[in-house]
Amino acid sequence: MIEAPEGNEGPRYSIYVLLTDTGTMFTRLIKRFTSAPYNHASLSLDAELNGLYSFGRKHAAKPWSGGFVEEDIYEGTYSYFPGTRCALLRLNVTEEQRAQTIRIIRSFQREKQMYRYNLIGLLGVVMKRGIEPKNAYFCSQFVSETLRSSGISLWEQPSTLVTPDDFYCHTAFELVYEGFLYDYPLLDGTRLVFERSRTVTNTSFQLGGKVV
Template identity: 30%
Template sequence: MIKRKIFILLLHFSDIGSLAMQYCTDFYYTHASIGLEEDMNTFYSFVYKGFLVEKLTYYAMKEAKKACLLYEIEVKPEVYQQVREQLLAFKKQASVFSYTRIGLLLALLHLPFKWPGHYFCSQFVAEILKKSGAVRLNKRCCLCLPYDFTLLAEAKCCFEGSITGLLHRFNLNYS
């Protein structure tokens, strides 16, 4: 059976919130996104403005030396399709979802809290992975932080370096 790949992208941001999270978790990467092999330039996540479709080429032009880790998870085609459909549903209804700083703060304190329609980046990625059956999580989605994706048995680190290096690896032009 031919397997498909789902990707988890971990990024290091240098804003005040990310620096605080880095301090609290002792983990360099503070942002998580999810993407599909069909478009290696596009990832999906939540930021303080809400649901976001992220473009690697945008990050490369903005801050070429931004550090990243990329993990891949091989899944059955039906699981891949499930992830794809969930991402499209979020994209279509982006305006009804919001970012939750409260949820993130409580996750940092190891206190589970689920606020319907509100997500922080790693909670969103965890929920997509769990609902599709792509991975088994050892904790609730609302407690997942970027570091937790490095511990997934199903995930294999396939790149570590800069965004521009990642773009070169996948032959994506950003100029």
């Protein structure tokens, strides 16, 4: 199980998990099966969410085109869904666990073209049977497996059966914030206003006037 820093000796290190619900047709479909408040999980190395890593849609208008993604709060897919709700969770870890997490993320970044979205794995979650195609992940599977490979084992079940709600309910995580994503106080307010105004102008063109 997880090895957390002991006492108050030395600096504390943290990793963050962002759970979100954009309210799109695809996420509503997932919620019909899970009945959970959030249906997407991302991994972050800082509380400001400057870097978010997950598996999901590569383009805002193409929900079925997925793989490893470096999500951008200000200019990425989230910017097209301003009503996104979220829960930000903090996990205290050791220095080595955090360093190993960074190494694993860098490996995914270098080889991101070889990875794809584990869509059939979502069906496996519903059937309670882990399905693990080679080089394929869904969001919570990726976050769980990255933590597990960093020496942070939170569940007995395989990562292919871990859901965003499992993070939300796990006592090892501290709830830092819950509410609308763009109300999160540690976001860059100046950049947020500029990018959101630009996105509103282009949304109809980019998505054909449809939110999916």
